[in-house]
Amino acid sequence: MDPDPPSDDDAVVDLVDVLLREGAVLDADVVVTVADVPLVGIKLRAAIAGMTTMTEYGLFAEWDERMRAERHEGGHRSVESAGNEI
Amino acid sequence: MSSDDSGGGDESASSTRNGRYLYCVVRRDDDAAASFDVSGVDGAPLTLVSAGGLSAVVHDRDEPYESDETTQVRDWLYDHQSAVERVGETFGTPVPFRFDTIVRGGDEAVRAWLDANAETLNEALTALDGRWEYRVEVEWDREALVDRLTEDDERLAELDDRLADASEGTAFLVEKQYDRRVSELVTERRRTRSASLDEELRRRTAEVVELGDAPQTPLTETPSGPTARFAVLADDDERDAVGSYLDTIADEDGASVRYTGPWPPYTFAPDACAPTGEDGPGPAE
Numbered sequence: 001m002d003p004d005p006p007s008d009d010d011a012v013v014d015l016v017d018v019l020l021r022e023g024a025v026l027d028a029d030v031v032v033t034v035a036d037v038p039l040v041g042i043k044l045r046a047a048i049a050g051m052t053t054m055t056e057y058g059l060f061a062e063w064d065e066r067m068r069a070e071r072h073e074g075g076h077r078s079v080e081s082a083g084n085e086i
Numbered sequence: 087m088s089s090d091d092s093g094g095g096d097e098s099a100s101s102t103r104n105g106r107y108l109y110c111v112v113r114r115d116d117d118a119a120a121s122f123d124v125s126g127v128d129g130a131p132l133t134l135v136s137a138g139g140l141s142a143v144v145h146d147r148d149e150p151y152e153s154d155e156t157t158q159v160r161d162w163l164y165d166h167q168s169a170v171e172r173v174g175e176t177f178g179t180p181v182p183f184r185f186d187t188i189v190r191g192g193d194e195a196v197r198a199w200l201d202a203n204a205e206t207l208n209e210a211l212t213a214l215d216g217r218w219e220y221r222v223e224v225e226w227d228r229e230a231l232v233d234r235l236t237e238d239d240e241r242l243a244e245l246d247d248r249l250a251d252a253s254e255g256t257a258f259l260v261e262k263q264y265d266r267r268v269s270e271l272v273t274e275r276r277r278t279r280s281a282s283l284d285e286e287l288r289r290r291t292a293e294v295v296e297l298g299d300a301p302q303t304p305l306t307e308t309p310s311g312p313t314a315r316f317a318v319l320a321d322d323d324e325r326d327a328v329g330s331y332l333d334t335i336a337d338e339d340g341a342s343v344r345y346t347g348p349w350p351p352y353t354f355a356p357d358a359c360a361p362t363g364e365d366g367p368g369p370a371e
Contacts, residue, residue: 001343003325003347006346007168014221014346018349019352
């Protein structure tokens with residue numbers, strides 16, 4: 001079988017999963033944050049999945065915590081320096 | 087957008103002015119850059135910010151995109167996706183960034199960041215070169231699975247016999263045991279199926295990541311049966327090999343297969359790009 005292209009309707013689940021969950025991550029200090037939540041996309045993700053469903057499955061909380069932890073780890077070895085070096 | 091603005095001039099910590107929405111990083115190609123004409127989220131014109139042998143694809147944006155409108159969000163995601171796809175067609179496989187990644191400090195900050203992470207980014211681009219991400223999801227039909235398991239399992243056959251002779255009270259207990267045994271068998275079958283899928287995919291591709299069976303985005307129907315999900319990194323030949331393999335499993339235990347791609351290698355991008363570039367984990371493999 002041939003893979004369905006990302007533009008296909010069937011791929012929309014992957015589209016959301018891939019674009020909001022995966023991909024390289026930049027350090028927290030350089031990245032714009034929303035109300036100190038160190039990721040972008042959380043609200044969008046909640047909106048698209050339906051908050052109730054997400055909460056029901058515990059996915060949102062788990063994911064949110066993981067993202068925070070990830071960002072936090074990144075934050076320590078970080079920068080200001082990107083700005084300062086300029 | 088323009089390279090002539092003052093860039094890193096304003097550096098107050100809370101400032102979100104002079105932001106750059108980051109799509110992906112590619113190998114620098116000044117010829118291709120000269121005729122670069124791609125639009126991004128909401129039709130924003132994209133520009134290339136280059137340092138050394140690398141270019142970042144960006145557009146001017148100070149605030150993250152936010153909306154409660156599902157269709158709006160979906161449109162943005164499609165915009166983002168098709169932009170990265172177009173860039174990839176010209177510049178080769180990119181290192182893709184998560185949706186809504188916005189850097190403050192203008193083009194200068196982006197250049198400084200590219201310099202600091204040149205090694206990690208170059209290694210990643212080399213590892214990803216010529217390959218794209220594909221997603222494989224296999225869902226087994228629970229009913230079909232149960233039918234098959236029921237035929238084969240001695241323990242179930244035995245419980246079945248007991249059930250036939252049982253009084254009402256005993257029948258209740260036996261039925262519970264029966265259901266528990268069925269669940270065990272389904273779980274076990276999913277595990278072995280998933281392990282063999284993993285092995286077969288590994289044999290055919292550069293890299294495989296198991297994504298687990300949780301429905302990550304219940305945007306459409308939640309899988310009802312046992313499910314296994316994978317991301318694989320594959321070139322064109324490997325992609326075809328995976329497709330042929332998936333054909334062979336499509337009917338086993340009522341399996342339905344979803345195969346999508348090519349995606350920019352989101353799952354295989356470096357996890358984090360530290361501004362100092364010291365200890366960012368390299369590209370997978």
